[in-house]
Amino acid sequence: MIRSLRLRLMLAAAVLALLFMLALLPALQKAFSLALQESIEQRLASDVTTLISAARIDGGKLQMPDLLPDEKFNLPDSRLLGYIYDRQGNLVWRSRATNDENINYTPRYDGRGNEFARIRQDHGEEFFVYDVEVKLLGGKSAAFSIVALQPVREYQQTLNGLQEKLYLGFGAALLALMLLLWAGLTWGLRSLRRMSVELDDVESGAREGLSAEHPRELLRLTGSLNRLLRSEREQRGRYRDSLDDLAHSLKTPLAVLQGVSESMAQREGEREQARVLQSQIERMSQQIDYQLQRASLRKSGLVRHQVALHPLLDSLCSTLAKVYRDKQVHITYAVPDQALVPMEQGALLELLGNLLENAYRLCLGQIRISLRVSDTALELCVEDDGPGVPVHQRERILQRGERLDRQYPGQGIGLAVVKDIIESYDATLTLDDSPLGGAAFRIRFPLD
Known part of the structure; x- marks a missing residue:
């Protein structure tokens, strides 16, 4: 599931833009095709006009000059094909470029004047044909069909080139549109990001509420x-x-x-x-x-607290050292100097007070407090060198509602309070053996 609002809007906009372009692409291709065919028709009509202007009637017969005004008709390798048929459909003249072509075409002398069509030969090649019926040539009565042809493959190559450029253009336009949308959404969602920053300040206690400077x-x-x-x-x-x-x-x-x-x-x-x-x-x-x-000691639902750990530990250990001064307890810290714990101060004081009081009372003379921080969690550990807790009792002890004072006299209700505080902060408590020889209480706080 996509949890980013900006990413959702981007994907929705991209899908809509893509669908729009996919719907627009066939229409543009059709428009390009029609415009290209119209251009071909106009060019063939111009070629036919060149043939008509060069034709003469002498003694009732068609006379064409050796060299036509348009040089393309005079070149053997030119793709400009010209034919002239009489009224009976007999071929009476052809341009030099048609010598290598064997085109099967029958003019339709039906009085329509001119016709633009697309024909297919037996071998599969297609041609555009522009056929003009002529009744007067050089001021004399005549009946001829003057035809200009062009291979369709040239048109298809041009159309394919246009389509390729169209695809590239649409792709570039879609990319540019996505970049502009991303910039626009970043600007438009800036107010939400500012609100998020203010909420973080509220959670950390830096401010009491949200400002009115929002859309x-x-x-x-x-x-x-x-x-x-x-x-x-x-x-x-x-x-x-x-x-x-x-x-x-x-x-x-x-x-x-x-x-x-x-x-x-x-x-x-x-x-x-x-x-x-x-x-x-x-x-x-x-x-x-x-x-x-x-x-x-329940935490607030909207305000996230951060408490410095070192000063609180110093205060608790100093007090407990006076209470248990006869034991001469040696306590070791493995805690970063600026370490913060995501709890309310009163809750953390109660939690550590109970754990450390148990550790001081049950240890033989050594306690260790450590804090490890990773990308996903923070783990606080209190260890001692006392008798520890039997393995078969740990699961029962850590179940909600179990009372350690009923299992081990002298423990009181401290661990029950610790368990409740930890659960209220979505943390977890585990009980292991300590390398010191006693119990190790590990509290794991998930980091958002």
């Missing part, structure tokens, strides 16, 4: 897109405000319940109930955090 036909589209962008921003803001309000409203009663459970734990007979209550409160808190993170 009149596109203003309705740009207006609709601007309204959609404003609506999305407003809805996203309202959504985040609602989520913040929800988080505060839920955390307050949970804090009260936590205090009640701590008071119960100080009483001897209620310690078991307090332990159960505290466990459920902690579980509810985790579930609230998880669901709020899932909802708030």
Whole structure:
């Protein structure tokens, strides 16, 4: 399927132009043929007039001079053929060029005066014939048919030459037309290209909406897109405000319940109930955090974010190094200095925070973070030298909805959050063995 609008228009225009030329070509060929035949008729009529002017009647007999006024009749190798027949159809004179020709022609003396026709000989050769009936020659009564002939092959050669030039001319015209159409479409679609550039700026965050400097036909589209962008921003803001309000409203009663459970734990007979209550409160808190993170970290549908990776990694690793300072974790970067990741900053912070927190907690002392960029994808990898994940558990772990905290205590819900974030950005997560000895989490972002 052709996805380029300009290419579609070019192909449609080329097909229409080709069909038009194919329809016009036979008409032009017919017009050339008729014009050429008319020219031949006029020339043969002129040759017949030359023969008539040279003919004389002497004693009732036709007399022709040895040398005619037109030298072409006097040359043996000339293709100008002239014949004179009497009323009974007997040949009474022929030009020198006809000595090598054996033409079977019978004049039709029927009172029409003159006739232009095309005849075919037994051996297949064709001739144009111009036949004029003459009743007076030199002021004396006479009855003769004066004929001039020309081979059709000369006409056909001329016509073929014209057709060849016509084909070449049409081909050159079609090529020139395609070039002009391409230039015209490039100029005409420049506004769409400018709109595309503005949309890229909107996606990258360089501008908030599309400008009004577009052709009149596109203003309705740009207006609709601007309204959609404003609506999305407003809805996203309202959504985040609602989520913040929800988080505060839920955390307050949970804090009260936590205090009640701590008071119960100080009483001897209620310690078991307090332990159960505290466990459920902690579980509810985790579930609230998880669901709020899932909802708030969804990417925008129209705005494409780009986040610098190095500063974010430095901040996270610095914080985690303080938390796990007893481990003396050695972390290695294999990340380009100006590397950008196509995610919202909050989402990337949550994703890497969960992966790195798991890596710090489970590693023996070494973590490696790498980023590879190709023409089609960007791959971010977090590796550690910890115990890794058994092969038979990987597929289940990476399925949507699986909870690592149920499979491996201490993992919590971090990987579930990571999985949700990755899916919201059309990325993929795979889990492999790391050369360091532990697990390697690979996140692959497709590049448009």
